[in-house]
Amino acid sequence: MRIRYRCKGFTYIELAIAMAIIALIVLGFTQVFLRSVVSVRGMKFQSIAYNFAASRMEELKMTLFDGIGNPWFPNIWETQAQTVSGNVFTRNVTISQLEASLKRVDIEVIWTEEGQNRNIEISSLVSRF
Amino acid sequence: MFNIRDERGVALVLALALLAVLSILAVAMVFLGRYETTFLIKERLSDSALYIADGGVEYALNELDKDSDYRGPTTYGLGNAGDFTVTVSTDGQPADRYQITSIGCVPTVASPQETRTVRLLVDLTEQMSPVFEHAIASQGNITLQGNAVVNSDNPQGEGDIYSGGNILLQNNATVNGDASAVGTITTQGSSTITGEQNPGTPALTFPEVDTAGYITEAQAGGTHNGNFVVPGDINLGPLFIDGNLVIQGNHQVTLTGTVYVTGSVTLQGTPEAFSFTGSETLIANGDVTMQGNASAGIPLVISVHGNVTLQGNITVQGSVIYAPEGNVVIQGNPDVTGVIVGQTVTAQGSPTITRQVDLTGYPLPGGGISTITHVSWREL
Numbered sequence: 001m002r003i004r005y006r007c008k009g010f011t012y013i014e015l016a017i018a019m020a021i022i023a024l025i026v027l028g029f030t031q032v033f034l035r036s037v038v039s040v041r042g043m044k045f046q047s048i049a050y051n052f053a054a055s056r057m058e059e060l061k062m063t064l065f066d067g068i069g070n071p072w073f074p075n076i077w078e079t080q081a082q083t084v085s086g087n088v089f090t091r092n093v094t095i096s097q098l099e100a101s102l103k104r105v106d107i108e109v110i111w112t113e114e115g116q117n118r119n120i121e122i123s124s125l126v127s128r129f
Numbered sequence: 130m131f132n133i134r135d136e137r138g139v140a141l142v143l144a145l146a147l148l149a150v151l152s153i154l155a156v157a158m159v160f161l162g163r164y165e166t167t168f169l170i171k172e173r174l175s176d177s178a179l180y181i182a183d184g185g186v187e188y189a190l191n192e193l194d195k196d197s198d199y200r201g202p203t204t205y206g207l208g209n210a211g212d213f214t215v216t217v218s219t220d221g222q223p224a225d226r227y228q229i230t231s232i233g234c235v236p237t238v239a240s241p242q243e244t245r246t247v248r249l250l251v252d253l254t255e256q257m258s259p260v261f262e263h264a265i266a267s268q269g270n271i272t273l274q275g276n277a278v279v280n281s282d283n284p285q286g287e288g289d290i291y292s293g294g295n296i297l298l299q300n301n302a303t304v305n306g307d308a309s310a311v312g313t314i315t316t317q318g319s320s321t322i323t324g325e326q327n328p329g330t331p332a333l334t335f336p337e338v339d340t341a342g343y344i345t346e347a348q349a350g351g352t353h354n355g356n357f358v359v360p361g362d363i364n365l366g367p368l369f370i371d372g373n374l375v376i377q378g379n380h381q382v383t384l385t386g387t388v389y390v391t392g393s394v395t396l397q398g399t400p401e402a403f404s405f406t407g408s409e410t411l412i413a414n415g416d417v418t419m420q421g422n423a424s425a426g427i428p429l430v431i432s433v434h435g436n437v438t439l440q441g442n443i444t445v446q447g448s449v450i451y452a453p454e455g456n457v458v459i460q461g462n463p464d465v466t467g468v469i470v471g472q473t474v475t476a477q478g479s480p481t482i483t484r485q486v487d488l489t490g491y492p493l494p495g496g497g498i499s500t501i502t503h504v505s506w507r508e509l
Contacts, residue, residue, distance in 0.1 A: 032155075032159050033159070036158075036159055036162040036163070039162065040165065046169065050176070054176065054180075057180060101191050102187065102191040104207065106207075106208070121210055122177050122210060123184070123208065124180040124183055124207070125184035125185075125187040126184075127190045129190040129194060
């Protein structure tokens with residue numbers, strides 16, 4: 001016995017609507033993914049910058065008080081750069097002598113991301129004691 | 130028999146199910162990414178707050194060096210980086226142990242996003258310039274005449290004297306302690322030195338007077354232009370007097386803050402008696418004169434450029450008298466308990482000078498933290 005089927009299939013309009021809906025969904029997800037990727041990469045750079053700053057801060061806290069900075073003149077004491085993942089991170093250390101036995105340490109790290117300048121800064125005090 | 134009609138629409142169901150699963154996975158990944166980002170931001174701010182808090186500990190150590198009575202709380206801003214609030218406590222701690230607690234806040238103490246708290250226990254030992262470890266010390270000569278007696282309070286027999294020049298004892302002058310001089314030591318008549326005599330001893334450095342610090346402390350209470358004559362019983366200080374300070378008659382004056390006098394200080398009690406007490410510092414650019422039947426008990430009396438004269442029957446209790454550029458002259462029958470340090474020191478008549486051995490807490494020039502031992506550091 002031969003059975004006949006109705007093989008009508010999708011119309012072009014149905015296909016077009018389906019593809020449009022799928023395209024909208026994919027586009028939405030793509031946007032979110034791209035934003036997420038940019039955000040994660042930005043945080044990666046921030047982490048690199050922060051570690052670059054923190055490592056110097058730890059070194060300075062272990063340094064003899066008189067060996068830190070130029071007395072009484074608040075200015076950039078030292079500048080250093082390092083390249084990580086093709087990005088250049090520049091670290092500026094500023095020392096301000098607040099009192100005879102108290103100095104302020106500001107460490108700023110600057111880098112460029114998506115064509116824009118970014119920076120992070122950490123600060124602390126160090127005493128002679 | 131296999132009937133294919135039963136499978137109609139299965140593809141749509143499978144496709145929708147797959148799409149749902151993929152959507153859930155995608156949303157989960159997006160949220161995970163956002164969570165990681167938020168976590169990293171918080172972690173970075175938190176680490177910044179830790180450095181801010183650590184800065185607060187350093188701030189407190191510096192303040193304790195200037196004044197061991199410092200307790201805070203102090204809130205201090207480090208620009209855009211953050212603020213810290215630091216306090217110091219000795220409650221429940223052994224002697225000389227200080228507990229420093231510092232809270233670091235980012236970005237501000239008023240509206241913190243992240244806070245870290247650290248606590249440091251330290252043992253601080255205060256140092257004292259060795260010139261104050263004598264009953265009498267001078268950069269130049271020391272001359273003791275008549276029936277002058279030098280001793281110490283507790284224990285007795287440690288009324289040591291030091292001279293950056295020569296020491297001369299005449300008549301019945303007595304030193305119950307050691308005598309040390311860069312130059313010579315001479316005893317004439319019935320004068321006596323009960324302890325060691327150390328001529329040719331190494332010179333000591335006399336500490337400078339931080340006049341700017343005292344002026345700032347005094348000016349915090351205001352400025353009086355012209356001579357200040359004490360009108361009666363009074364609580365005095367902090368006060369900056371651009372002139373002379375005069376106390377005459379039977380008045381009770383209590384120093385309640387640093388008093389800085391640009392001119393001279395004269396305390397005259399004859400024939401009445403004045404009483405001059407307090408726990409603060411009296412400092413004058415010019416001469417300081419105390420005379421009459423009176424008593425004075427001020428921890429630190431400084432004449433920056435002038436002379437100090439003690440006359441009559443005046444009683445001085447627990448005072449360090451410091452005249453690094455002037456002569457200290459003691460005449461008559463003064464009874465002095467404390468320490469006398471001057472460019473030169475001369476005692477005549479029958480004065481009694483008793484060295485106060487324990488000067489703990491005295492705000493002496495050249496003092497500060499000598500040793501610091503970190504006992505423990507922990508984060509709360």
